[in-house]
Amino acid sequence: xxxxxxxxxxxxxxxxxxxxxxxxxxxxxxxxxxxxxxxxxxxxxxxxxxxxxxxxxxxxxxxxxxxxxxxxxxxxxxxxxxxxxxxxxxxxxxxxxxxxxxxxxxxxxxxxxxxxxxxxxxxxxxxxxxxxxxxxxxxxxxxxxxxxxxxxxxxxxxxxxxxxxxxxxxxxxxxxxxxxxxxxxxxxxxxxxxxxxx
Amino acid sequence: xxxxxxxxxxxxxxxxxxxxxxxxxxxxxxxxxxxxxxxxxxxxxxxxxxxxxxxxxxxxxxxxxxxxxxxxxxxxxxxxxxxxxxxxxxxxxxxxxxxxxxxxxxxxxxxxxxxxxxxxxxxxxxxxxxxxxxxxxxxxxxxxxxxxxxxxxxxxxxxxxxxxx
Numbered sequence: 001x002x003x004x005x006x007x008x009x010x011x012x013x014x015x016x017x018x019x020x021x022x023x024x025x026x027x028x029x030x031x032x033x034x035x036x037x038x039x040x041x042x043x044x045x046x047x048x049x050x051x052x053x054x055x056x057x058x059x060x061x062x063x064x065x066x067x068x069x070x071x072x073x074x075x076x077x078x079x080x081x082x083x084x085x086x087x088x089x090x091x092x093x094x095x096x097x098x099x100x101x102x103x104x105x106x107x108x109x110x111x112x113x114x115x116x117x118x119x120x121x122x123x124x125x126x127x128x129x130x131x132x133x134x135x136x137x138x139x140x141x142x143x144x145x146x147x148x149x150x151x152x153x154x155x156x157x158x159x160x161x162x163x164x165x166x167x168x169x170x171x172x173x174x175x176x177x178x179x180x181x182x183x184x185x186x187x188x189x190x191x192x193x194x195x196x197x198x
Numbered sequence: 199x200x201x202x203x204x205x206x207x208x209x210x211x212x213x214x215x216x217x218x219x220x221x222x223x224x225x226x227x228x229x230x231x232x233x234x235x236x237x238x239x240x241x242x243x244x245x246x247x248x249x250x251x252x253x254x255x256x257x258x259x260x261x262x263x264x265x266x267x268x269x270x271x272x273x274x275x276x277x278x279x280x281x282x283x284x285x286x287x288x289x290x291x292x293x294x295x296x297x298x299x300x301x302x303x304x305x306x307x308x309x310x311x312x313x314x315x316x317x318x319x320x321x322x323x324x325x326x327x328x329x330x331x332x333x334x335x336x337x338x339x340x341x342x343x344x345x346x347x348x349x350x351x352x353x354x355x356x357x358x359x360x361x362x363x
Contacts, residue, residue, distance in 0.1 A: 018278075021278075021281070022274065022278070025273075025274045025277050025278075026274060029269040029273050029274060029277075030266065030267065030268055030269050031266075032269075033267060033268075033269035033270075033273065034266055034267040034269075037267050038264070038267075047269075047270060047273070047276075050269065050273070051273070051276055051277045051280050052280075054277045054281070055277065055280055055281050055284055058281055059284065135260055136260075136263075136264060136265075139260050139261055139264060140264070143261070154261060158258055158261045158262045159261060159262060159264055161262075179222070179223075182222065183219070183221070183222040186221075186222060186254065186257060186258060186261075187218070187221075187254070189257055189261070190250075190253050190254045190257040193257055193260065194253040194256075194257065197253060197256050
């Protein structure tokens with residue numbers, strides 16, 4: 001979507017056009033679901049929360065001042081929802097359960113889009129592929145155990161590939177804070193998964 | 199990024215930690231040429247930091263290599279269903295009892311009521327004098343003027359009565 005198309009879409013959304021809403025859901029559903037899944041590490045929670053993100057988009061579109069891109073604003077809603085859900089789950093002691101449930105295992109094993117070139121280069125053989133899958137599960141598990149701010153930054157930067165200026169808009173923190181928290185998160189993650197590297 | 203200090207004494211612990219602080223910037227190409235060269239030099243001479251850097255690089259590679267996920271097939275229809283349900287709930291006419299007042303408002307109202315009671319019961323009589331309201335029956339005889347009696351006079355009356363008795 002270029003800026004002009006996006007502006008028209010937003011105007012239609014503000015007018016309550018349900019077809020415009022369907023278009024937005026179609027455009028962003030996989031990205032938002034992926035972001036929320038990586039943040040929460042649980043398929044059922046991710047589906048529920050991703051749905052809630054789109055409902056929030058529709059019900060609060062009047063507050064969208066179009067200073068940022070629609071996608072960035074959606075990410076912002078998603079990250080805020082995730083933070084709240086993580087707090088809620090922590091209160092319910094759910095976050096301590098690091099084992100992935102069946103639905104989550106299914107989602108992780110059915111990822112349809114092929115991996116990045118670097119990973120493929122490292123995993124040419126089936127045994128190495130299995131190793132790669134195992135590593136992915138470990139990474140997902142350890143990622144979901146990180147502090148929510150660090151988790152969000154790693155997901156936004158290293159998985160979703162957002163630029164630093166987009167991340168600053170999404171999380172509402174200064175660039176320096178974003179960079180230092182991201183680095184700390186990466187280092188923490190490294191400490192946890194380095195032992196699995198041969 | 200400072201590069202003069204950190205990489206002089208190679209066995210210094212601070213130097214190692216400063217080198218680690220640069221890993222992210224280095225991998226993202228955010229270090230200038232001088233800082234990059236200094237870090238590379240340090241990594242080539244410090245096996246421990248070199249190993250740390252390799253683990254760090256592989257961690258980021260593993261994370262960024264996580265495959266994009268697909269939302270469930272019925273995701274869009276579920277979102278629509280949820281939205282319709284939410285809008286229906288919003289439009290429902292609300293009964294007067296369903297209004298929710300914020301906690302602060304309730305507290306404020308309670309405080310005002312308590313303050314009003316306090317003023318009526320304790321402060322007002324002190325300000326305007328003892329003006330306790332007592333309804334007077336219609337057929338009651340007119341009230342005589344009260345003559346204040348001292349304790350001394352009452353005691354004399356009692357003594358006189360005893361003497362008469």
